[in-house]
Amino acid sequence: MAKAKSAFVCTECGADYRKWQGQCTSCQEWNTLSEVTLASARPGSGATTGRAGYAGDLSRDVVDLSNVDLSEVPRLTSTFAEFDRVLGGGLVPGSAVLLGGNPGAGKSTLLLQTACKLAQQRRILYVTGEESLSQVAMRAHRLQLPTNGLKMLAETSVETILAVADREKPEILVIDSIQTMHLEDISSAPGGVAQVRESAAALTRFAKKTNTVLLLVGHVTKDGTLAGPKVLEHMIDASLLLEGGADSRFRTLRGQKNRFGAVNELGVFAMLEQGLKEVKNPSAIFLSRQEEQAPGSLVMVVWEGTRPILVEVQALVDESALGNPRRVAVGVDQNRLAMLLAVLNRHGGLFTGDQDVFLNVVGGVKVLETSADLAVLLAVVSSLQNRALPKELVVFGEVGLSGEIRPVPSGQERIAEAAKHGFLRAIVPRANAPKQSLKGMEVIPVDKLSDALEAL
Incomplete structure (x- = not known):
């Protein structure tokens, strides 16, 4: 009687191996391989490797892509x-x-x-x-x-x-x-x-x-x-x-x-x-802010899929009692926060090497794009200086390693979304500034991080 074939499959990532081993080389996890018996092909199932096994598939018509009718789906x-x-x-x-x-x-x-x-x-x-x-x-x-x-x-x-x-x-x-x-x-x-x-x-x-x-x-x-x-x-x-x-x-x-x-x-x-x-209106639930503006709080405009959403970012900068200050970020990439703090030190003249920096995006939103860079830095500066930012201010823009403020996609739509929710001032990259002034909205275009700090 023929011996049933078996394989060893990792339960974490799904990689398969011909024999058992202690560590999965794909996901680096230990003791995750389990033996799986491979089902043999049944007679007449068409699972053969010969040309005759595919006789039914070869008889199908080949259709040109331009002739496919999209109204059918x-x-x-x-x-x-x-x-x-x-x-x-x-x-x-x-x-x-x-x-x-x-x-x-x-x-x-x-x-x-x-x-x-x-x-x-x-x-x-x-x-x-x-x-x-x-x-x-x-x-x-x-x-x-x-x-x-x-x-x-x-x-x-x-x-x-x-x-x-x-x-x-x-x-x-x-x-x-x-x-x-x-x-x-x-x-x-x-x-x-x-x-x-x-x-x-x-x-x-x-x-x-x-x-x-x-x-x-x-x-x-x-x-x-x-x-x-x-x-x-x-x-x-x-x-x-x-x-x-x-x-x-x-x-x-x-x-x-x-x-x-x-x-x-x-x-x-x-x-x-x-x-x-x-x-x-998702922006309304993420903007449940207090009446009195606190230092380190700022509203930014992020782009989620096909629409802009206004969310609040909060920063807390405090003197560290440890030799290695903490960098904790919830909702944004922690490595990007460390990089932005280095840019702030080099091109903004503000040193945070002896401070604990905590960052949180309100509402549990995870920001996956770089348009939050400028808002994160300005919130950190607000908490570091213990000075509250204007409540009617909204900020977005990408910050480069040389301190420049880079444009982000769909800048006009972001500004329009902020104006719709009653914001009066916006600090944006110069390339995203509208050519015509918006009624009731003061748009401040900036080229460098130092320009954004002066605009505050």
Whole structure:
């Protein structure tokens, strides 16, 4: 009898090896390799390597790209404008979307609300592998959602799910969650790298073949990343992350990968008793400032996907009692903060080498672009000098190593967003200054860091 073939797969990054070893050379983790039995090809499955095995594929017609009709794939709305924004305009038929997040972030709630509303006009199949049907029904009743028309299935076997989906022919298939699904041919436990990879691959093939929208729920690991990201990121079309702690009622939905829209698009939701409710004006919730302006507080304009958002950055500079002063940054890159402090010392004449510097972006927003450089430095200067900045001031701009203020994309839209929220002054790069003066807004263009410090 032939010996079954096996491989060793890393549970952290998904890299596979022919034999066991103590450390994974891809992610440098120890004792993460687990043995996986490889399923052999079944007779007649078409998995042969010979030319005859591909006879069916060779008979397909080759189509010129210019002749593809784009009207055949209209987007489906998710009933949430913020959800559609992150997706790039809506759900694309035949696409696979992975929705991840921490426990309690609201992944199942968001998809249940979407499924219940869409089920009034479209065929939806909601598969739950973690909860019973009664538990899902109780949540839908608590959220006051319409439950008629939504097809439910409590199952973890991928083979059974595909058979039911082939019979029901849904337009949207929801899997909650992919970590609970398993294939009979894979010997590893559900949630393992092999099961997650093969289960997602089988479901994705079904979605592409039948032009069905596939929505997958993914768990996060202890370090805050999606479980098995290297396994799933290549086979899915969009990866979304729902962020938000238990101490905050606001949730942010960020696109990390999207083949049909912009990456790093941000959608904001509020968790209420009736479930998630989209926030039309995110800048308003991030600008809940005190009446009396405190030193180290400043408003900046960041660009998230396709729109500007006003957020507040706070800095605290205090004399250090340690030989090595601390540099703590929440919401921005800590290494970039250290670099900006060096620029401030060299080209601004302000020394912070003996000071502890703490930086925080209010509201839990993570700033991934360089337009926050100038606002960060001016907030640090405000705290260092213990002088409050004007409340009607808004700042954005990138700071170079030679002290120059570089322009950032979409400068005109950022200034217009600030003016809409009542700000009267703006310190911006000279290249981003509007050619015509704005009514009620004083724009101060600067070329160097020293110019920005003089403008204060």
